Amino acid sequence: MPSKSSTKTLETATPNRTRVTMVWKIAAILALTLIIYFLPTPEGVDPRGMHMAGIFAGTILGLILQPLPTASVALIGLAAAMITGTMDTKTEALQGFGNSTIWLIVAAFFIADGFLLTGLGRRIALLFVSLLGKSSLGLSYGMALTDLVLSPATPSNTARAGGVVYPIVKSLATVNDSHPASDESRKKLGAYLSLTSVQVNTITSAMFVTAMAGNPLAVGFAADAGVKISWGTWALAAIVPGLVALIVMPWVMSKIYRPGLSQTPDAPAHARQELKAIGPMSRGEWTMLTTFVLLLILWVLGSTIGVDATAAAFVGVAILLISRVLTWKDMAANSGAWSTLIFFSVLVGMATHLNTLGVIGWIGDEVAGLVGGMPWILAFAVLSLVYFYVHYLFASNTAQIVAMYSVFLGAAIATGAPPLFAALALGFIGNLIGGLSHYASGPAGVIYGSGYVTTAEWFKVGFLASVVNILIWSLIGGGWMSLLGMWG
Incomplete structure (x- = not known):
């Protein structure tokens, strides 16, 4: 047992190290x-x-x-x-504080609160588990479908992963006697579901403008470069590679990180028990579901019927306030939304100012010069890989998007890459990078904090998963966008 003096020395040393x-x-x-x-x-x-x-x-x-x-x-x-x-x-x-795109993100944060406060998000997850949860692979597909359903109206992918998906993953792991305490126990089920949920989250985040907070910023930066991307255009371009990746990724993860428990026959019954315990859908859940469907319609048809995406989001917030699914107290307590407003407004204002002062254009020309003379496809491949793996230096998707998206888009266009194709591809990459490391994104941090996955495992699996995503989104996604005429 350590002496009092040694304990005191340790307590003193820790603050000193922190200050240094x-x-x-x-x-x-x-x-x-x-x-x-x-x-x-x-x-x-x-x-x-x-x-x-x-x-x-x-x-x-x-x-x-x-x-x-x-x-x-x-x-x-x-x-x-x-x-x-x-x-x-x-x-x-x-x-930046007057940027409508940032207010779209803030409004969507409040809409996402509705899924958590009403319990609709948890109900959706339990429903998928009850239908697909007889095996570890089935459970991972159930979590993937939950993430996919919630993603269009949840710009905080951290809230989606940490507030809805992770609690269900934790519950399923615990029920099947998989705990972080030992390697044998955590590898039984919890580690596989945890790692898979993060990689799935990167895919669903890439599929919709409103599925990750940095996506609307990328759309705004693309507009500054003369490339217009609507909610529907992004979703259409991402739907095929996204669905393919969602089908492939859980299976690939089961091969590169095989769970010790392959069959989970008790999981569906456990989920049905929990569904029975929470009872039929409440008025709040029905209101949330109806509002969600209305928002999807307005976002998809917005450019056709003349409804701005931000205006649609605020209509959704208004409905939830009138119906008292949300209250002002709930909104005021959402520190993530208000922190996002300040953080994004400042950084977008700075990035816009850099562009106005000519700095972004100058850096873009310098970067383009490094790949000058190459065919545009090869040049874009090099730029994309650098943009992807430089994320090892970042602890936030959004921070990288703000710092580098405009530069790499300008460089890609300068090499001859089709502007819409380049803007969308770099936009997708800004999400797919979120599973590279245990600090790569908010969802990664949440899952790593659970203790189910070691640092070494994360770097290995994260890199292998990134290769799978790059192949799917480059080959299938690139081919799909070519068919849509986005290479012109």
Whole structure:
């Protein structure tokens, strides 16, 4: 048993290490910011361009290193941009807060709350388990279908994975005596379902604009480059490779990470018991379901009937408030939505300003020059692979999209890649990268925190799954978009 003095020494050492780590993080952020800030301004770039690039790069590094919460880092970056005159306070610094795309994301966060608060999301998951859950593979398909059904109206893929899918995965693993405590136990079922749920989440996130918070931002950046992508266009392009990937991925995962328990005959009965316990659908669940269907119709037909996607989302929120499925108290308590509003508004404002100052165009030309002379297909393949695997340096899909999407899209178009094809392909990649590592995305963090998967397992399985996704989305997805005329 350790002595009191040794215990006290350990308690003192831990805060000291934390402070040292914090100092090093802040020093690295300041160093990167100042180095870029004082670089000579390239030809064709506004004199403030490198100042903005330095502050933006420092903010992105802050999001990766996380010395403070995400929204705090963003606000500090904004303060630096304003106080140095890099962004005019009245006309430039706050422009992101008026971005309709960001408000679409915020509204969709509240709509997703409806699935959790009414219990409709859990009911859908249990229903699929009762129908498909006689084997570990069947259970994984049940979770995949749950994720797919909820994804069009759940921009927080973390909420979808952590609030609906993971609790069911945990329950199924526990019922089948699979616990994180030992290798034998966790590998019985829990590890397989956990890893598969993350890879499935990356696929469903890629299938709809409103399935991951960074997707509407990619659409906005594409519009800045002259490429218009509607909700329906994205969904149509993604539907075939997405469905193929959802069919293939659980089976592939069962081969590269074989669960110790292949048959789960008791799972359907357990799910039916839970469904019986929660009883028939409540008024709130029916209201949520009706609102969800209405939103899908408005999002799919929006460009045809002249209804803006953000307007449709707010109509959905209004219906849920009037019916009291949601209350203002529920919305005010959704810290994720308000943090997203601040974080996205600041970063989108900065990225837009970088584009206005000519920095994005200059970087895009430089990147395009590195693959210049290649046929556009080969050049785009190189750019796509770099864009995919550079995510090992990021702890957020959205952070990478904000930092790099516009640059790589500009470079791809400069090499001759069809603009719509390039914009959609890079948009899909911005989701598929979410399972590369245990820190790659919010869902990955949730699942890793469960203790079912080790770090080494995650890197190995995550890389193999990424290869499968790249092949499906490149070959089948590319062919499908060619048939749709998106290569023109």
